[in-house]
Amino acid sequence: MWKVLKTFFILEKSNKKNMFACMIVAAFVFGLIFFVKTEDLGNSLKEKSGEYQSLSVALNKFQNVDATDNGNGSDLYKNLVVQQQLIAKQRMAVKVDRPEWFLDTALEVVNLRASAFAMDGFDKVASNLPTKTENQLESVFYEHIKKTEVPLSLDSLSFFPFLAYLFGVLGFLWFIFMSIYSCGIMVEDFRHTSLIKGYPITFDKYVIAKCISSMLLVVVFLLELFVCSLPLIYFKGLGDPTYPIAIFNGTFDIYPIYKYIGLALLYMICISIFTILLSVILNVLLKNMYLTLFLELLLFVFPMLFPSMMNFLPFNPFNYMNFSSVLNGQTLDLANPVFLNSIHGLMYIGLSIILMIATVKLFLTTGKLKRV
Amino acid sequence: MWAYFKMEFIQFMSNKKNIAIYVILLFFSCYYGLVLAPAYDPIEKVDVSEIEARYLTNEEFLNNVVINDWTHPLTKFAASIYPEWNEYEKERLDAIKQDNLKNYAEATFKWYTYSDNIIFNWGGEILFYNPGYYTYGNDYARMDGHYAYLYSASRYTGYTEGESDLSVNVFEERTALQTLQRLLHSYLPLILIVSCMLFTVDVVLKDRRNTTLLQGLPLSDWRKLLVKGGVSLLGSLLAIIPLTVGLFIICIQMDSVMLNYLFRFIWLAKRYFQI
Numbered sequence: 298m299w300k301v302l303k304t305f306f307i308l309e310k311s312n313k314k315n316m317f318a319c320m321i322v323a324a325f326v327f328g329l330i331f332f333v334k335t336e337d338l339g340n341s342l343k344e345k346s347g348e349y350q351s352l353s354v355a356l357n358k359f360q361n362v363d364a365t366d367n368g369n370g371s372d373l374y375k376n377l378v379v380q381q382q383l384i385a386k387q388r389m390a391v392k393v394d395r396p397e398w399f400l401d402t403a404l405e406v407v408n409l410r411a412s413a414f415a416m417d418g419f420d421k422v423a424s425n426l427p428t429k430t431e432n433q434l435e436s437v438f439y440e441h442i443k444k445t446e447v448p449l450s451l452d453s454l455s456f457f458p459f460l461a462y463l464f465g466v467l468g469f470l471w472f473i474f475m476s477i478y479s480c481g482i483m484v485e486d487f488r489h490t491s492l493i494k495g496y497p498i499t500f501d502k503y504v505i506a507k508c509i510s511s512m513l514l515v516v517v518f519l520l521e522l523f524v525c526s527l528p529l530i531y532f533k534g535l536g537d538p539t540y541p542i543a544i545f546n547g548t549f550d551i552y553p554i555y556k557y558i559g560l561a562l563l564y565m566i567c568i569s570i571f572t573i574l575l576s577v578i579l580n581v582l583l584k585n586m587y588l589t590l591f592l593e594l595l596l597f598v599f600p601m602l603f604p605s606m607m608n609f610l611p612f613n614p615f616n617y618m619n620f621s622s623v624l625n626g627q628t629l630d631l632a633n634p635v636f637l638n639s640i641h642g643l644m645y646i647g648l649s650i651i652l653m654i655a656t657v658k659l660f661l662t663t664g665k666l667k668r669v
Numbered sequence: 670m671w672a673y674f675k676m677e678f679i680q681f682m683s684n685k686k687n688i689a690i691y692v693i694l695l696f697f698s699c700y701y702g703l704v705l706a707p708a709y710d711p712i713e714k715v716d717v718s719e720i721e722a723r724y725l726t727n728e729e730f731l732n733n734v735v736i737n738d739w740t741h742p743l744t745k746f747a748a749s750i751y752p753e754w755n756e757y758e759k760e761r762l763d764a765i766k767q768d769n770l771k772n773y774a775e776a777t778f779k780w781y782t783y784s785d786n787i788i789f790n791w792g793g794e795i796l797f798y799n800p801g802y803y804t805y806g807n808d809y810a811r812m813d814g815h816y817a818y819l820y821s822a823s824r825y826t827g828y829t830e831g832e833s834d835l836s837v838n839v840f841e842e843r844t845a846l847q848t849l850q851r852l853l854h855s856y857l858p859l860i861l862i863v864s865c866m867l868f869t870v871d872v873v874l875k876d877r878r879n880t881t882l883l884q885g886l887p888l889s890d891w892r893k894l895l896v897k898g899g900v901s902l903l904g905s906l907l908a909i910i911p912l913t914v915g916l917f918i919i920c921i922q923m924d925s926v927m928l929n930y931l932f933r934f935i936w937l938a939k940r941y942f943q944i
Contacts, residue, residue: 357719357799358716358722359722594696
């Protein structure tokens with residue numbers, strides 16, 4: 298086993314594809330840094346201006362009438378007018394640097410929004426306002442900040458907040474990256490079948506050795522993500538690793554950044570193992586890397602194209618491949634909401650990994666390699 | 670030469686990388702047609718509640734305003750511009766409520782021309798375009814609004830003068846042809862160029878595998894390259910086929926002009942060729 302691994306390491310070391318993948322990962326991280334910089338993400342003045350603007354668009358749909366408590370406007374109209382005033386107040390609070398005002402008004406806005414969902418005619422303005430889930434996440438976040446009196450940190454380019462953002466984005470991309478990376482994992486070896494047949498080990502051991510060597514490279518990629526973000530410590534500082542992030546895992550909850558990153562890493566490692574094993578199986582069955590990639594991506598987009606299938610098959614591991622949307626609770630806003638729990642997701646992925654290992658052991662070991 | 674062309678073309682079409690690109694384009698266009706195109710949210714919408722809200726607000730102002738020597742100049746200004754404005758607004762509102770799209774287009778054309786004239790020339794710091802243009806950090810929102818209003822005005826004259834069938838989707842530029850036109854302004858050319866590059870990246874290099882065989886062909890290098898160019902051009906143009914699928918999906922969703930034409934064409938074909 299060890300000798301096979303050593304052979305694989307030598308092969309992987311000289312493989313240009315790995316160099317290329319490393320470069321892509323590094324380019325992605327630096328690209329994202331520049332994206333955050335140019336888009337000015339985390340600039341609350343900009344965010345609040347956007348909210349103010351969409352409220353103006355929403356208010357355009359109402360006749361201008363008396364919006365005081367005794368006025369003759371509809372409840373929703375009054376609600377929106379107050380929201381707009383409060384957002385303006387928040388902008389001012391940012392400008393004059395008064396976080397306590399910002400926090401109080403933020404809580405008021407969140408409560409106003411929560412009450413607006415039940416009002417008549419809300420559908421008319423629904424596209425201009427945050428969804429119920431987004432609002433709930435915000436509410437949990439601000440209540441936590443209020444309770445623990447953590448200072449509102451706003452620099453999204455310091456090390457830890459950036460990492461949280463990076464892993465959030467990777468949640469959408471990691472499966473796609475991994476499937477592109479691993480789609481040809483066995484095909485390359487099949488070109489020299491006589492060589493492989495000569496290896497003095499069984500097929501399952503061969504597969505496991507292959508997976509271990511690929512996983513080591515995945516670990517290298519993950520380390521690279523951290524290493525490439527290190528310059529931010531010098532330029533923007535470390536940031537607060539205990540800063541809260543609102544997430545959904547069955548209930549609306551608060552995770553500190555380090556816990557969020559830990560969960561994301563766990564997910565990414567599980568997804569990597571899952572994808573590599575899936576690629577192995579599909580490679581052996583289909584003997585074509587493009588078909589493998591195609592099928593994997595098809596399975597990946599299937600739950601997104603047909604969200605109702607998620608309710609029908611809650612244990613489908615592909616529901617959880619896009620783990621940022623699971624943690625954001627995005628599936629709750631669908632026409633028929635789906636409750637996806639991130640911890641269950643990890644369990645389902647783990648179970649499918651075990652199933653796939655069993656498949657490799659039971660079905661692919663016996664003589665399949667000879668037919669390659 | 671023709672035989673070489675055929676050989677190259679078959680190789681081009683059976684190249685796995687090229688098939689993958691076609692499939693990816695197909696995927697992309699289906700995704701666009703199913704998810705992104707219906708989510709398109711234009712600023713200049715056909716929104717009855719918006720027109721009605723504006724109309725009622727202005728009407729109430731006009732009904733209650735008293736003009737005398739002590740009236741504020743801005744009030745006087747408002748009282749002088751709103752009557753005509755509201756006339757158009759009323760026309761628009763009545764037309765859209767009766768589903769009379771021709772009249773709506775006509776009134777909307779007048780409305781856009783008048784609004785732009787007033788807001789751009791006299792608006793200053795008091796009258797604004799649709800709030801959708803005033804995004805954070807956009808110093809030229811006024812010019813954006815100016816351009817969009819004039820663009821809409823010219824669009825709506827086209828609708829009144831043209832013979833085409835009108836629908837709300839046409840007004841909001843959601844039909845397949847209008848989506849295509851919008852995409853051609855943004856990233857569709859880039860996608861086509863990149864896919865063309867990916868298609869042709871190995872068109873010459875693949876010959877290195879069998880040099881001796883290919884050198885025996887009775888063709889000069891120049892002609893070979895010419896044929897390869899022709900094949901790549903044809904193959905890249907074929908990329909339009911998977912993209913058309915997306916357009917077709919938009920067609921079906923948006924009861925488009927194009928589908929209408931297609932049906933008319935089939936009907937004509939049936940009539941003339943007695944199929």
